[in-house]
Amino acid sequence: MTQSSPGRFTLHRTVGAARRGTLSLAHGDIDTPAFMPVGTAASVKGLTPRDLHEIGIRILLANTYHLWLRPGRATLEALGGLHAFMAWDRNILTDSGGFQVFSLEARRELSDEGVRFRSHLDGSEHVFTPENVVAFQEALGVDVAMALDVCVKLPAQPSEVDEAVRRTTLWARRCAAARSRAQTALFGIVQGGLDRRARERSARELVALDLPGYAIGGLSVGESREDLYALSRFTAALLPQDRPRYLMGVGTVRDLIAAVDGGVDMFDCVYPTRCGRNGRALTRSGDLNIANAAFTRDARPLDETCACAVCATHTRAYLAHLFRAREMLGPRLLSYHNLAMLAALMRDVRDAIAAGTWVAFRDAEVARTTSIG
Amino acid sequence: MTQSSPGRFTLHRTVGAARRGTLSLAHGDIDTPAFMPVGTAASVKGLTPRDLHEIGIRILLANTYHLWLRPGRATLEALGGLHAFMAWDRNILTDSGGFQVFSLEARRELSDEGVRFRSHLDGSEHVFTPENVVAFQEALGVDVAMALDVCVKLPAQPSEVDEAVRRTTLWARRCAAARSRAQTALFGIVQGGLDRRARERSARELVALDLPGYAIGGLSVGESREDLYALSRFTAALLPQDRPRYLMGVGTVRDLIAAVDGGVDMFDCVYPTRCGRNGRALTRSGDLNIANAAFTRDARPLDETCACAVCATHTRAYLAHLFRAREMLGPRLLSYHNLAMLAALMRDVRDAIAAGTWVAFRDAEVARTTSIG
Numbered sequence: 218m219t220q221s222s223p224g225r226f227t228l229h230r231t232v233g234a235a236r237r238g239t240l241s242l243a244h245g246d247i248d249t250p251a252f253m254p255v256g257t258a259a260s261v262k263g264l265t266p267r268d269l270h271e272i273g274i275r276i277l278l279a280n281t282y283h284l285w286l287r288p289g290r291a292t293l294e295a296l297g298g299l300h301a302f303m304a305w306d307r308n309i310l311t312d313s314g315g316f317q318v319f320s321l322e323a324r325r326e327l328s329d330e331g332v333r334f335r336s337h338l339d340g341s342e343h344v345f346t347p348e349n350v351v352a353f354q355e356a357l358g359v360d361v362a363m364a365l366d367v368c369v370k371l372p373a374q375p376s377e378v379d380e381a382v383r384r385t386t387l388w389a390r391r392c393a394a395a396r397s398r399a400q401t402a403l404f405g406i407v408q409g410g411l412d413r414r415a416r417e418r419s420a421r422e423l424v425a426l427d428l429p430g431y432a433i434g435g436l437s438v439g440e441s442r443e444d445l446y447a448l449s450r451f452t453a454a455l456l457p458q459d460r461p462r463y464l465m466g467v468g469t470v471r472d473l474i475a476a477v478d479g480g481v482d483m484f485d486c487v488y489p490t491r492c493g494r495n496g497r498a499l500t501r502s503g504d505l506n507i508a509n510a511a512f513t514r515d516a517r518p519l520d521e522t523c524a525c526a527v528c529a530t531h532t533r534a535y536l537a538h539l540f541r542a543r544e545m546l547g548p549r550l551l552s553y554h555n556l557a558m559l560a561a562l563m564r565d566v567r568d569a570i571a572a573g574t575w576v577a578f579r580d581a582e583v584a585r586t587t588s589i590g
Numbered sequence: 591m592t593q594s595s596p597g598r599f600t601l602h603r604t605v606g607a608a609r610r611g612t613l614s615l616a617h618g619d620i621d622t623p624a625f626m627p628v629g630t631a632a633s634v635k636g637l638t639p640r641d642l643h644e645i646g647i648r649i650l651l652a653n654t655y656h657l658w659l660r661p662g663r664a665t666l667e668a669l670g671g672l673h674a675f676m677a678w679d680r681n682i683l684t685d686s687g688g689f690q691v692f693s694l695e696a697r698r699e700l701s702d703e704g705v706r707f708r709s710h711l712d713g714s715e716h717v718f719t720p721e722n723v724v725a726f727q728e729a730l731g732v733d734v735a736m737a738l739d740v741c742v743k744l745p746a747q748p749s750e751v752d753e754a755v756r757r758t759t760l761w762a763r764r765c766a767a768a769r770s771r772a773q774t775a776l777f778g779i780v781q782g783g784l785d786r787r788a789r790e791r792s793a794r795e796l797v798a799l800d801l802p803g804y805a806i807g808g809l810s811v812g813e814s815r816e817d818l819y820a821l822s823r824f825t826a827a828l829l830p831q832d833r834p835r836y837l838m839g840v841g842t843v844r845d846l847i848a849a850v851d852g853g854v855d856m857f858d859c860v861y862p863t864r865c866g867r868n869g870r871a872l873t874r875s876g877d878l879n880i881a882n883a884a885f886t887r888d889a890r891p892l893d894e895t896c897a898c899a900v901c902a903t904h905t906r907a908y909l910a911h912l913f914r915a916r917e918m919l920g921p922r923l924l925s926y927h928n929l930a931m932l933a934a935l936m937r938d939v940r941d942a943i944a945a946g947t948w949v950a951f952r953d954a955e956v957a958r959t960t961s962i963g
Contacts, residue, residue: 267899
């Protein structure tokens, strides 16, 4: 695959390692750095495509593992693919299922061929191979497909890490060879745990495949914040300047700022929507537990610096009431705000890099969140 | 209170007993017959004020009992009243709490003074009197307040029915005397169970108070459909032509059509939103259980005659998937559709009465729903 669109990445400016770019995909351009909301089962929990449009989302993530099991490929194809199925006309990235299968632990069995696993829904047996995972994602018509990878549980023995890297490369090669749809850009996933030499080897082997993008996998799985920051920065530096870099599973304000500073372009995380369901409001100066008694008569919006529809309309007092009364509108509104807050943060991040003011912006954001959050 | 606005009702046309009118309230005019969505705890479950605007809702119902307990009068007043609290700029009708307290059964004690009850939330003791229930609703700034009433459980002894009617009249008089806010229109509630003489007495005594509107209470509590239709029609005919008539707790297509035909102008019911949460889609030709296997690959909208945002955007297959995957977007979308469907029904009802084609319209709607629903 050549670097023509879709999948073309244009780098506009860098400040240190931080990058301001544009990723061109089949369903439109994405300004980077960008945060991708997670729509596991073809739905960003509680929100409509229109909500996501309003928030300014240009790409969301869905999960191969979940969609494979339900509603399944035949249904998704019958309904015209994943975009049509979920009525989302912008970009979709699907993960490869590798991470979910990794989470199944006792229910899966790995070999060089692929991974055999049992559904968490009904115990039925399934096999993921590099080839069928690519075929599935292409059949869904997604804009970015992820290669099948092996994620190791930390802490890991060096031999386990090496084996995971070996298999991840083997599978990425087979994924690349299995491609048949130009509008779906295949990203490889760098593994290697906390071992820098393993990360170097993984990155080198994947970069040799000349893929349109690379993810940093195997982090945000329980390691320390220091390890996350150091390893994501280290890994990003191993990847080509002219390809987008996607750090999987990162989504707090502080982690996003640190990873952008380390040279990452794309992120996904369930954090903002999961927090939204649990009454945790993200703000630029830290998180709020909205059910806290302090907010019962607080007439301010969730975040006074936020321009989202929820902050323009509703008070903390009302949102506190919705959560206390277990009204389903509460999770919906807080999920919307949390995603809008992160989208606004990423816009400011992009503006700061573009303006060359990234370092001051970064330090101010970090100071704000660490003082309260 | 005179019949000047707010609370003025204008009757435009009648076809038999069916009426096309306009009720002018402090937050705007309501075209009748109208269906009012229920926002028990200051939230129509899962939907925003903007959703309700889109659907064309001009008035919603909230519950005195629930708001009294949580968030309570002091909080609601501190936040600027119920409209400001829930960010709803059209009309609000609050029930009196009589019906909820009636449902508490073992937790309440009635006397002529009022009703003493224990909160279902924390067991705390409270007293509703005609005076404090009116004061509460006026403090919230609602557009229509309901008088405190006594609803009897069916079947009931004649003596119980008589006693309920006596107390309902006594309390309505005290409610009327307690009024202090012109922008809040007080409606009385006719009781009398299934006893026509008791209904006549209740209506006569309440009409003597010259209230701006009257509700038909004590129905939709488990009686047969025949009794519901006959008694609502019978009671409506006892009420003044120039005042709106509100049948409490009715919200299926068939019941709405029958009650409009009997001369009712306003309705409320949790049915459309409760169905929405449970995967039951209302359509003009009957209800669908969306989780049914038949819809898994059905690319049609919920109702092909529906112009709502959900039907314009999403397939039955996608909605079926959301419910099967227990995605919270499912209840939201189905609640939206169900309310939009009823709002469209009521628009068509109003148009048919205005055009003089009510009888044909009514018969066609009843034939459609009874053949499938």
